[in-house]
Amino acid sequence: MINFMTLTRHILEGEKKHPEATGELSALLHDLALAAKVISLEVNKAGLVDILGFTGDNNVHGEQVKKLDVFAHDMLYKAMDHGGHLCVMASEEEENIIHIPPHFKRGKYVLLFDPLDGSSNIDANVSIGTIFSIYKRVTPDDGSPGTLEDCLQPGVKQVAAGYVIYGSSTMLVYTTGEGVYGFTLDPAFGEFLLSHDNIKIPKKGRIYSINEGNYKYWRPGLKKYIKHLQDAVDYDGKPYSARYIGSMVADIHRNLLYGGIFIYPADRRNPNGKLRLMYECNPMAFIIEAAGGKAIDGKNRILEIQPEELHQRVPIYIGSPDDVDMVRKFLAENEMAETE
Ligand code: AHM
Numbered sequence: 252m253i254n255f256m257t258l259t260r261h262i263l264e265g266e267k268k269h270p271e272a273t274g275e276l277s278a279l280l281h282d283l284a285l286a287a288k289v290i291s292l293e294v295n296k297a298g299l300v301d302i303l304g305f306t307g308d309n310n311v312h313g314e315q316v317k318k319l320d321v322f323a324h325d326m327l328y329k330a331m332d333h334g335g336h337l338c339v340m341a342s343e344e345e346e347n348i349i350h351i352p353p354h355f356k357r358g359k360y361v362l363l364f365d366p367l368d369g370s371s372n373i374d375a376n377v378s379i380g381t382i383f384s385i386y387k388r389v390t391p392d393d394g395s396p397g398t399l400e401d402c403l404q405p406g407v408k409q410v411a412a413g414y415v416i417y418g419s420s421t422m423l424v425y426t427t428g429e430g431v432y433g434f435t436l437d438p439a440f441g442e443f444l445l446s447h448d449n450i451k452i453p454k455k456g457r458i459y460s461i462n463e464g465n466y467k468y469w470r471p472g473l474k475k476y477i478k479h480l481q482d483a484v485d486y487d488g489k490p491y492s493a494r495y496i497g498s499m500v501a502d503i504h505r506n507l508l509y510g511g512i513f514i515y516p517a518d519r520r521n522p523n524g525k526l527r528l529m530y531e532c533n534p535m536a537f538i539i540e541a542a543g544g545k546a547i548d549g550k551n552r553i554l555e556i557q558p559e560e561l562h563q564r565v566p567i568y569i570g571s572p573d574d575v576d577m578v579r580k581f582l583a584e585n586e587m588a589e590t591e
């Protein structure tokens with residue numbers, strides 16, 4: 252039996268519940284899904300065509316950019332520049348805000364995206380993803396270009412967020428703040444079909460995801476927390492499992508379905524962690540919270556951080572609510588002990 256709940260239908264039905272909706276957000280999500288399909292196709296054939304390898308350029312973070320990152324960035328930009336719904340965009344691959352070309356209409360929404368997260372995994376056929384985050388502009392909606400101020404909004408102001416995972420199949424997961432929905436791309440029809448309805452993250456998981464190779468840089472609270480999960484004194488003697496792909500979308504997607512915690516911490520080497528607030532942490536936090544989970548920077552809610560710059564980094568502890576509460580407790584207790 253084919254499930255005919257396509258992404259487009261789902262978005263339109265969601266819109267009907269909001270009589271004030273203009274249909275612009277639906278159109279925007281529809282355009283994003285189109286870009287996702289094109290990127291998915293390219294990612295899937297990456298091993299076949301001469302697209303792998305380095306472009307030789309560095310991105311704004313000083314990392315080497317691979318061709319697929321550039322391709323994904325270009326596709327998203329091209330799919331989204333002309334719809335008339337956006338006033339400005341920003342991408343992890345671009346240093347400054349991206350303006351809508353002057354010959355296209357400008358609308359009331361703002362789009363931030365990480366075109367291809369986890370790109371160091373591309374050559375090994377490991378899952379990678381696209382992450383997106385949508386806000387309403389804060390400057391007047393009068394057809395003028397959007398500004399940096401429109402982009403630098405705290406995550407609580409998101410009106411929608413989602414990710415696309417290019418894995419054993421391609422999935423798009425999104426939320427408008429009410430429920431989280433997952434769609435699997437049917438490669439034969441080229442349609443995203445509802446496969447994961449109203450996803451809820453388990454209250455507590457059995458998985459922790461962190462780059463344990465950085466152990467020597469960790470603060471004592473984090474070391475004790477991870478040791479606690481391994482010792483399993485509180486968990487019938489059964490330790491947590493460690494699962495770390497090194498691809499945020501894939502690690503968080505798995506934990507969303509199975510429960511658990513994903514951590515990219517502040518440590519002695521990187522006091523702000525590695526991941527970007529605007530392109531990675533805010534959208535993921537919005538999705539996980541909509542699924543019943545939590546996301547903090549060690550102390551405070553990620554979504555309430557007032558951003559100061561586009562490419563700002565932030566530590567993140569995200570996942571099942573009980574697991575996030577537990578790590579927060581360990582960090583707080585040890586911070587007190589360190590300052591005593
Ligand atoms: P990227 O934006 O350059 O792809 O880096 C982000 C990725 C995340 O997907 C992943 O969680 C993290 O980097 C892994 O970092 P590390 O290799 O330091 O563990």
Ligand code: MG
Pocket residue numbers: 343365367368369531
């Ligand atoms: Mg990234």
